[in-house]
Amino acid sequence: MEHSTFYLGMIPLYPLLGAVCIGLFHVLTCKRWQVPPLVYGLLACVGPAMSFFLALRVFFELRALPLDARFFTYKAFTWFSVGDLHLDMGFLADPLSGLMLLFVTFIGTLIHVYSIGYMSGDKSYAKFFAYMNLFLGSMLILVLGDSPVVMFVGWEGVGLCSYLLISYYSEDRDNVLAGNKAFIVNRIGDLGFVLGMGFLFWAIGSHGFDFLSLKANAHMMTESSILIVCLLLFVGATGKSAQIPLYVWLPDAMAGPTPVSALIHAATMVTAGVYMVARFSFLYVEVAAAGMIVAWIGILTALVAAIFGMFQDDIKKVLAYSTVSQLGYMFAGVGVTAYSAGIFHVFTHAFFKALLFLGAGAVIYVLHHEQNIWKMGGLKKKMPITYWTMLIGALALAGCPPFAGFFSKDEILYSALANGHFFIWLIGVLVAAMTAYYTFRMIFVVFHGQPRDQQAYDHAHEAPLVMTVPLIILAIGALFAGFYNLPAMFGGEQMISHWLAPSVADQHPHGSFLLEFFVIATSVAAFAFGLWVAYKRFGKGAEEPVFTGFARFAYHKFYVDELYDAVFVRPYKAIGAEISEGVEPNMTDAPVTGVVRLYMRVGTLVKVLQSGYVRVYAIYMVLGLGIMSFILSQSLN
Amino acid sequence: MIHDYLVLSVILFCLGVVGVFARRNFFTVFMSVELMLNASNLAFIAFARLQQNMDGHVLALLIMAVAAAEAALALAVVILLHKQTGKLDTNVFSLLKG
Numbered sequence: 183m184e185h186s187t188f189y190l191g192m193i194p195l196y197p198l199l200g201a202v203c204i205g206l207f208h209v210l211t212c213k214r215w216q217v218p219p220l221v222y223g224l225l226a227c228v229g230p231a232m233s234f235f236l237a238l239r240v241f242f243e244l245r246a247l248p249l250d251a252r253f254f255t256y257k258a259f260t261w262f263s264v265g266d267l268h269l270d271m272g273f274l275a276d277p278l279s280g281l282m283l284l285f286v287t288f289i290g291t292l293i294h295v296y297s298i299g300y301m302s303g304d305k306s307y308a309k310f311f312a313y314m315n316l317f318l319g320s321m322l323i324l325v326l327g328d329s330p331v332v333m334f335v336g337w338e339g340v341g342l343c344s345y346l347l348i349s350y351y352s353e354d355r356d357n358v359l360a361g362n363k364a365f366i367v368n369r370i371g372d373l374g375f376v377l378g379m380g381f382l383f384w385a386i387g388s389h390g391f392d393f394l395s396l397k398a399n400a401h402m403m404t405e406s407s408i409l410i411v412c413l414l415l416f417v418g419a420t421g422k423s424a425q426i427p428l429y430v431w432l433p434d435a436m437a438g439p440t441p442v443s444a445l446i447h448a449a450t451m452v453t454a455g456v457y458m459v460a461r462f463s464f465l466y467v468e469v470a471a472a473g474m475i476v477a478w479i480g481i482l483t484a485l486v487a488a489i490f491g492m493f494q495d496d497i498k499k500v501l502a503y504s505t506v507s508q509l510g511y512m513f514a515g516v517g518v519t520a521y522s523a524g525i526f527h528v529f530t531h532a533f534f535k536a537l538l539f540l541g542a543g544a545v546i547y548v549l550h551h552e553q554n555i556w557k558m559g560g561l562k563k564k565m566p567i568t569y570w571t572m573l574i575g576a577l578a579l580a581g582c583p584p585f586a587g588f589f590s591k592d593e594i595l596y597s598a599l600a601n602g603h604f605f606i607w608l609i610g611v612l613v614a615a616m617t618a619y620y621t622f623r624m625i626f627v628v629f630h631g632q633p634r635d636q637q638a639y640d641h642a643h644e645a646p647l648v649m650t651v652p653l654i655i656l657a658i659g660a661l662f663a664g665f666y667n668l669p670a671m672f673g674g675e676q677m678i679s680h681w682l683a684p685s686v687a688d689q690h691p692h693g694s695f696l697l698e699f700f701v702i703a704t705s706v707a708a709f710a711f712g713l714w715v716a717y718k719r720f721g722k723g724a725e726e727p728v729f730t731g732f733a734r735f736a737y738h739k740f741y742v743d744e745l746y747d748a749v750f751v752r753p754y755k756a757i758g759a760e761i762s763e764g765v766e767p768n769m770t771d772a773p774v775t776g777v778v779r780l781y782m783r784v785g786t787l788v789k790v791l792q793s794g795y796v797r798v799y800a801i802y803m804v805l806g807l808g809i810m811s812f813i814l815s816q817s818l819n
Numbered sequence: 820m821i822h823d824y825l826v827l828s829v830i831l832f833c834l835g836v837v838g839v840f841a842r843r844n845f846f847t848v849f850m851s852v853e854l855m856l857n858a859s860n861l862a863f864i865a866f867a868r869l870q871q872n873m874d875g876h877v878l879a880l881l882i883m884a885v886a887a888a889e890a891a892l893a894l895a896v897v898i899l900l901h902k903q904t905g906k907l908d909t910n911v912f913s914l915l916k917g
Contacts, residue, residue, distance in 0.1 A: 792915060792916060793913065793916060794912075794913030794914060794915040794916030795909065795910055795913050796848075796909055796912065797839055797840050797841075797843075797848070797909060800839050800840065801840055804836055
């Protein structure tokens with residue numbers, strides 16, 4: 183068995199090797215000759231593509247296994263063994279990681295291909311692709327890790343890569359600050375993860391710390407300790423997946439190149455939190471309170487982010503808030519114990535969000551890095567492929583049947599209502615309407631109406647083929663991905679739910695046909711309402727609005743950034759300054775300089791003896807010998 | 820009888836020590852060192868006489884050889900030092916002063 187699962191370890195290895203190769207190749211050649219950027223681009227696509235094929239193999243091998251033993255592991259080597267803790271660098275393939283692998287590698291590959299076009303004018307091409315490969319490799323470690331610790335390696339890896347890539351255009355100070363913000367906010371979340379992991383180890387870690395052992399031993403924990411572990415882990419998830427209160431980094435992360443945004447939002451990074459909660463579903467189902475907290479945080483994040491999204495004027499920020507909002511849905515899904523619905527939304531979201539970001543990237547690319555939607559307009563005629571594919575993405579995001587987002591969002595809302603969480607469902611429907619509104623606000627403003635900047639419009643053209651082909655492929659995905667989990671109502675088999683059943687502790691709601699119909703009807707109504715409002719306001723062209731009152735408040739994101747700055751950052755800086763100026767010189771430096779002074783005093787006292795004259799040393803010698811002889815003679819007597 | 824020899828040896832040795840301490844001329848210091856070596860030679864010979872064996876003589880001969888070698892080396896050093904400074908005063912060389 184061991185040799186046949188070897189390729190599992192190769193999946194994260196390919197992109198990592200790609201990163202190393204590109205980096206070394208660039209370092210070795212950059213001084214001597216100019217390597218055409220296409221070489222790096224193609225080199226970068228090889229790793230993800232290989233991983234994708236191996237992911238396919240994993241998927242088919244899993245499918246061949248019987249339902250109750252649908253997993254296999256590969257232990258690369260023993261990482262360390264200390265006391266009770268024996269840790270392997272192990273990888274686990276089960277239905278959950280198998281599904282994640284498939285679309286992470288697939289979308290990751292497409293984004294790499296797209297980047298060849300998008301980054302074509304960039305100076306540090308090699309650096310970009312090396313980081314991208316590293317990013318994907320880290321995510322694959324995260325997905326495949328067979329223990330929380332290996333998962334944490336990938337977890338930190340994506341955090342690092344996001345930092346590197348967000349501050350990629352490092353000439354601009356704001357971008358660097360955005361990168362710092364992402365990294366620091368993520369660190370806060372990571373602390374939660376580490377504490378949760380430590381607590382989990384303390385509770386049941388001595389019986390094996392890989393997921394399978396943990397799952398088998400979870401019953402040995404008390405309810406309160408499970409709750410603590412769940413909440414600590416969820417703190418980690420809020421950091422990585424941008425939930426309240428740690429969502430602030432994600433909109434700022436738009437500072438990076440657009441393919442990076444697409445990679446962060448669709449395939450890697452932000453979905454990690456949802457994945458982690460689903461991975462630990464065996465703990466979350468034990469304590470209802472933990473799930474409830476997750477669900478409420480999720481749905482409130484969805485609401486707040488949707489409000490912000492309605493008033494943004496940067497095309498990427500609109501999409502960023504839509505991601506935060508959709509992530510909120512996913513957490514609401516996993517919170518109401520509909521894990522497969524949450525993961526299903528991760529799956530469909532990956533397609534349409536990657537599509538929307540890459541589409542937005544194409545628009546930004548042809549407009550020479552213009553991101554303000556109020557300077558666009560009427561691009562429909564100039565960029566038909568981008569328009570139509572983005573329209574599909576927008577319909578999927580807004581939850582229009584039969585596009586992908588509709589089914590997954592509907593599944594979450596239905597699970598919430600059927601499990602008896604009326605208010606979560608209600609907010610969810612409200613957010614659905616808002617989602618439709620802000621998505622189509624963006625589409626109408628960017629693509630419809632009259633061009634607002636005539637000069638930019640005249641220069642606009644369709645993006646090159648290397649960018650549009652991934653768009654088309656993703657559009658097909660956004661169109662059809664939803665059918666994989668078609669609810670029984672439409673004659674579907676809920677393939678993804680059944681597929682995930684061995685991995686996640688789903689609690690299937692027992693709702694009636696009527697309830698399901700009701701949920702779908704309200705969702706469609708919410709979508710139609712949002713679309714209608716957006717069309718009325720922006721369908722025929724609109725001028726940039728001046729925000730007043732609540733809108734102004736929302737445009738400035740409720741001043742949350744300023745609040746955090748005032749409540750956390752500034753006091754923290756003040757404390758730091760106080761420590762460096764008051765505490766450090768007096769408390770830590772004083773003993774050290776004291777010791778130095780002592781030695782200096784003693785030295786000045788003793789240095790009199792060192793006259794430098796040979797004869798004086800001779801006296802010392804004779805004196806010493808005399809004393810020694812005297813002692814010797816005394817002891818002999 | 821041995822007592823007299825030893826007293827003489829101690830007197831010679833102390834003279835050598837005082838010479839090393841008190842005099843600043845290279846040659847005087849050097850001669851004082853030789854004096855100390857010969858004081859110890861005298862003590863060795865006296866003890867050899869007392870013990871009626873040759874051990875002391877062997878050591879005395881050895882010390883003479885060492886003294887000869889030392890004389891050759893030390894005179895060379897003195898010449899070099901004199902070349903550097905033009906002086907024969909030991910107080911000139913006090914680089915180790917603290």
